[in-house]
Every structure is written in C-alpha cells, then in structure tokens.
Amino acid sequence: MRVGELSRRSGVSVASIKYYLREGLLPAGERTSPNQAAYDDGHLRRLRMIRALIDVGGLSVVATRDVLAAVDDPDLPLFQALGRASGTTTAAPASVEPEDEPDEAWEQAERTLAEHVAERGWQVSAENPAWRNAVGVLATYIRLGDADLANQLGLYMRTMEEVAAHEVAAVVDRGDRARTVEGVVVGTVLGDTLLAAVRRLAQQHQSLRLLGEAPTHPRG
Amino acid sequence: MRVGELSRRSGVSVASIKYYLREGLLPAGERTSPNQAAYDDGHLRRLRMIRALIDVGGLSVVATRDVLAAVDDPDLPLFQALGRASGTTTAAPASVEPEDEPDEAWEQAERTLAEHVAERGWQVSAENPAWRNAVGVLATYIRLGDADLANQLGLYMRTMEEVAAHEVAAVVDRGDRARTVEGVVVGTVLGDTLLAAVRRLAQQHQSLRLLGEAPTHPRG
Numbered sequence: 090m091r092v093g094e095l096s097r098r099s100g101v102s103v104a105s106i107k108y109y110l111r112e113g114l115l116p117a118g119e120r121t122s123p124n125q126a127a128y129d130d131g132h133l134r135r136l137r138m139i140r141a142l143i144d145v146g147g148l149s150v151v152a153t154r155d156v157l158a159a160v161d162d163p164d165l166p167l168f169q170a171l172g173r174a175s176g177t178t179t180a181a182p183a184s185v186e187p188e189d190e191p192d193e194a195w196e197q198a199e200r201t202l203a204e205h206v207a208e209r210g211w212q213v214s215a216e217n218p219a220w221r222n223a224v225g226v227l228a229t230y231i232r233l234g235d236a237d238l239a240n241q242l243g244l245y246m247r248t249m250e251e252v253a254a255h256e257v258a259a260v261v262d263r264g265d266r267a268r269t270v271e272g273v274v275v276g277t278v279l280g281d282t283l284l285a286a287v288r289r290l291a292q293q294h295q296s297l298r299l300l301g302e303a304p305t306h307p308r309g
Numbered sequence: 310m311r312v313g314e315l316s317r318r319s320g321v322s323v324a325s326i327k328y329y330l331r332e333g334l335l336p337a338g339e340r341t342s343p344n345q346a347a348y349d350d351g352h353l354r355r356l357r358m359i360r361a362l363i364d365v366g367g368l369s370v371v372a373t374r375d376v377l378a379a380v381d382d383p384d385l386p387l388f389q390a391l392g393r394a395s396g397t398t399t400a401a402p403a404s405v406e407p408e409d410e411p412d413e414a415w416e417q418a419e420r421t422l423a424e425h426v427a428e429r430g431w432q433v434s435a436e437n438p439a440w441r442n443a444v445g446v447l448a449t450y451i452r453l454g455d456a457d458l459a460n461q462l463g464l465y466m467r468t469m470e471e472v473a474a475h476e477v478a479a480v481v482d483r484g485d486r487a488r489t490v491e492g493v494v495v496g497t498v499l500g501d502t503l504l505a506a507v508r509r510l511a512q513q514h515q516s517l518r519l520l521g522e523a524p525t526h527p528r529g
Contacts, residue, residue: 279449
C-alpha cells in the first residue's frame with residue numbers, strides 16, 4: 090500500500106508517518122519509484138504499536154525507538170530484551186537523585202530497599218534504573234516526613250512478585266521470540282498505565298468501604 | 310525567612326519559587342516592605358511537596374496546582390480529597406479514547422472491565438478518569454492482537470484491592486485531616502512511580518527464575 094492508505098488504515102497522519110520514518114521508528118517501505126514507496130501489514134502493525142507506546146504508554150519518541158530496536162534485533166537474547174523494556178521509564182521521573190552527594194534520606198532509603206530485597210530473596214541489580222527510581226521515591230517520602238508511606242514497600246514487593254511471575258510466564262508462553270518481545274514491551278509499558286488506573290479504582294472502592302462515602306471525581 | 314534563604318534551604322531556585330508564586334502553587338509570603346516578603350516553614354514544606362509531585366511524581370504544574378488546592382481547602386470532605394488525588398494522571402496517557410466513535414475494541418474492553426468490577430463487587434464510578442484509562446489500555450491490547458495481556462486484569466484487580474486497602478487505612482490513621490490529605494496526594498502520585506519501579510525489579514527477579522538468566526540493563 091502507499092503512504093496515504095497506510096495513513097488511512099492506521100489513523101496516523103502522513104506527516105507523523107514521515108516523522109517516524111526519519112527518526113527510525115518505522116522501517117522504510119519498498120521504493121517503487123523515486124518518489125514513492127510501498128508499505129505492508131508489518132508497517133501497519135508497527136505503526137499501531139508506536140502509537141500505543143507513545144499515546145497510551147506515555148513513552149517519548151526516543152524511548153520508543155530504543156525499545157523497538159530490541160524488538161527488531163533477532164540476536165538480542167530474550168532476557169536482554171526484557172531488560173531493555175524494563176529500562177523504559179513510563180511512570181518514572183526525570184530526576185529522582187539528589188543533585189549533589191546522596192543525602193541521609195537517600196542512604197536510608199537505599200538501605201531499606203536493600204533489606205527488603207534481601208528478605209524476599211530477589212536477585213536484582215542496583216544498575217537496573219528501577220532501583221534508582223524506587224530509592225528516589227522512598228527518599229522523597231523520608232524528606233517530606235511521610236515515612237509511613239514508605240512502609241507500603243513490603244506490600245508492593247509481595248504483590249508485584251506475584252504479578253511479575255504471571256506476566257513473565259504469559260509472554261514466554263507465546264513461544265515465538267518476536268511475539269514474546271513485543272508482548273514484553275507492550276505489557277511492560279502499557280501495564281504501568283493499567284496498573285495505576287486499577288489502583289485508583291481500588292482506592293475509590295476502599296475509600297467507600299472505609300470512609301462510608303465514595304470519592305467524587307472531577308472530569309478531566 | 311527571605312526568598313533567598315527559602316531557595317537555599319529548599320534547593321529550589323528563586324526563579325522557580327517566583328514562578329510557583331505566580332501560578333498559585335505556593336501561597337504568598339507576608340509582605341514586609343514593597344519589595345520584600347517573609348516566608349516560614351510552611352512555605353518550605355510546601356515547596357518540597359511541589360518538587361516531589363513534579364520531579365518524582367511526574368505531575369504537570371497545572372495538575373500539581375489542582376491537587377494542592379484540595380490540600381488547602383479545609384471544607385473539602387476527605388472522600389472528595391481522595392477523589393481529587395485519584396483524578397491526577399501520573400502514568401495516565403494524554404489520549405486513550407478513540408478520536409471518533411468508540412470502536413468494537415473499546416466496547417469489548419469496557420464490557421470486560423465492567424464484568425471484572427461486578428465480579429469483585431467494587432463500587433466504582435465510570436466517571437472516575439481511571440475508568441477511561443483502564444478501558445483505553447485494554448482496548449489497545451485488543452487492537453494490537455495482544456488479548457493475552459488483557460488477561461492480567463483480574464490479577465491486577467485482586468492485588469490492587471489489597472494494596473489500596475492498606476493505603477487508605479494508613480492515611481486515615483494519621484488522624485489530622487491536613488496530614489491525611491497530604492498523605493493521600495503524595496502517596497497516590499509518588500506511589501505510581503514506586504509501584505512501577507518495584508514491578509520492574511520483580512520482573513527482573515522472575516525473568517532470572519523463569520529464563521535462568523538475568524536481564525541486563527542499559528544505564529539510562
């Protein structure tokens with residue numbers, strides 16, 4: 090199909106398609122004349138994935154390109170592709186680290202996380218960007234005097250251990266490597282959004298139970 | 310203290326402080342002369358909270374102002390303050406809804422969510438922005454042919470029901486209304502980031518268990 094039909098079928102404007110081609114998110118079509126290229130269902134599928142990661146998952150264009158490179162590299166071991174998806178930072182902040190030296194709150198937060206990780210027997214790397222993000226939030230709780238919020242860490246870890254076991258098993262079950270990696274990328278990034286939404290619905294339900302009245306919600 | 314000391318003690322630049330004052334995130338100081346104002350520990354605490362919500366929680370300035378208004382309104386019932394915090398969209402996407410009419414995927418996603426909610430006996434409102442976000446992710450899974458990822462919904466709901474019960478109980482336990490609302494706001498927004506980080510660490514641990522090798526992580 091030509092770029093116009095690709096645009097119509099994907100709902101993505103021609104200008105955006107050209108931008109994704111230039112930025113290397115979408116592979117080039119097959120050139121049929123100096124000014125025309127032909128695209129196939131693979132391009133359509135890739136375009137839908139790009140929009141899902143950007144629009145629904147909240148990834149930047151650069152992060153989307155990086156994570157799609159893992160999908161496209163057939164030689165990348167599966168566990169490394171998992172790591173690449175895990176390195177994306179949907180809900181993760183631009184700056185969690187103290188600008189200068191780690192302060193007392195940072196060190197206390199890192200000790201707390203390390204103790205919990207040891208207690209659960211997790212084998213995780215402090216080089217995983219998620220480690221810094223977790224420490225950053227815990228340190229912020231401590232600095233704000235909200236240490237009671239940091240007490241949720243054990244509960245988060247126990248529940249996420251169960252969630253992650255099902256998530257990893259489900260994508261490995263797909264068998265086909267390319268489909269597995271796609272599932273990892275989409276499930277990791279969009280799963281953040283789904284989990285955050287489900288958490289808010291659960292909070293609404295539990296507020297009603299505990300406070301006897303439902304929170305109201307501004308539209309927005 | 311003067312604005313210079315407030316800047317030094319908070320680590321926030323004078324320019325940013327003046328911006329937050331103009332935008333109504335930070336209440337004005339007490340005017341001591343036509344060109345000077347005095348600030349107190351309340352301003353310092355508020356500044357730290359603003360930076361936590363923006364830098365660590367990933368909220369926009371506008372969303373931060375809206376949610377702080379709930380903290381500042383002593384007449385706002387607690388359950389409504391919970392709803393206000395819940396309406397913030399840390400990990401939530403700009404556009405999850407189909408641009409035109411809801412398509413078949415959207416309707417199927419909404420039916421799936423409604424069935425799960427009924428099954429768990431949750432009392433939640435379809436006007437909660439989190440409802441749309443959850444439906445948006447599920448619909449995207451369906452459109453991408455990743456319906457197996459949508460199967461995680463039941464697991465997410467069961468685990469988040471337990472998490473939310475502890476979270477709501479913990480902040481209610483604070484007793485003092487202002488401290489409770491602060492806890493709701495900070496815990497809801499930063500909790501998304503912490504939960505996403507813990508999920509990635511758990512995925513690393515489970516990948517190692519299931520695939521026999523740890524994912525490696527690019528620094529980033």
